[in-house]
Amino acid sequence: MSPLAKLLEAALFASARPVPTEELAVLDPDASPAALQAALDELREHYDTDGHGVELSDIGGGWQILTRPEYTETIERAQLALRPTRLTAASLETLAIIAYRQPIGRAEIEEIRGVNVAAVLRSLLERGLIEATGRGEGLGRPLLYGTTPQFLEQFALRHLDELPRADEFAVALRAEPRPV
């Protein structure tokens, strides 16, 4: 491997979070963006072809070294690492609404879901998946919520743009119901 690829490997190993390409560039100011990308490709290639238990991934807003899925169960059974717990259906629904409609206030979420979401919002805030991003206009200037970088990481997204667009869903919103 090239010295730059080795440097990147060491840096990604040391970091506890996904590292965006811009931050990796700081490691070697002399390296051009093209050289950096080539080194990343080299590292990914190295993991993929030489038979490694880990792989290079650029999900979650940055680069990170992840274990390969085929070892997950064994690792978890040995209790060496634990997968994050699954979100409840109510949490996922609320999170989906926030992801697609952010910034959005509690009242609007409740209007869409048809249920009270105060408790669910609190649990999503505690998990660090959403945060208050501002206050809306209107009565009481309600808090507006948006997703966090940790949301991207936990859902393996580079950007929010990677979510399928709402109009790509099978059920697209139609302005009016059919006349009766």
Add this chain to the structure above:
Amino acid sequence: MTVPIDLSPDAPPPSFVVELPEYAGPLDLLLSLIRDEKVDIYDIPIARICEQFLARIHDLGLNEAADYLEMAARLIRIKAQMLLPRSAGEEGWEDPRAELVRRLLEYQQIREAVDVLEKLSEDRRSRFARSYIPVSNAPPVAPLSLSLAELLAAVDRVLRAAREPVLHDIVPRALDVDGAIETVRAVLALRSSALWRDIVRGNAEPWEVLSALLALLELARRGELRLAQSRPFASVEIVRESPGEAA
């Protein structure tokens, strides 16, 4: 931009939250009824669906869950509105179900987004990063860089500094009340009355002063002498009460 807030959403949570494994809410229940009945979402047979909705929440014991009750009330209202007579081809008639249909479609769209998110998160959950640490803006505290030699040198310095401990010898010096009593008796044996300075030397140690004072009080209690002071801060006069030894 992140607004610093406490973690609680801006309203107190309800005292009673209903979360079922079967349905994520009244809209979910309604959608599943529509699916089960294989009816057109744009032409919901509102009377039938309303009846089934009520039956289902009764079966599930949700009669008191506000979210479900609100939806039940809404369905009954739409059902009533549908029964109102209207002339054929009437302009401006709005289907009372329109709002419900819009909400159902919107909700169904969210359900699709949920499916997408669920798949994404399952994908990520199947792979471990080096460590799962919540993102924090502050860099982690660096561990101390310390060699064994440095640690031993520090121990040595501490021991050296503590080599000569300053020890205070506390010598117990009890008051000699009995000795003072003897002194007072000896003085009063010679004279019928005496003054404080006859009993205590001018340069007496504190313990001698205290011993003399206690001795005088003790003898006064026993009735061997009487203490008198003509005015505040005047010399204390010690007067023999009983001649010679009482014993």
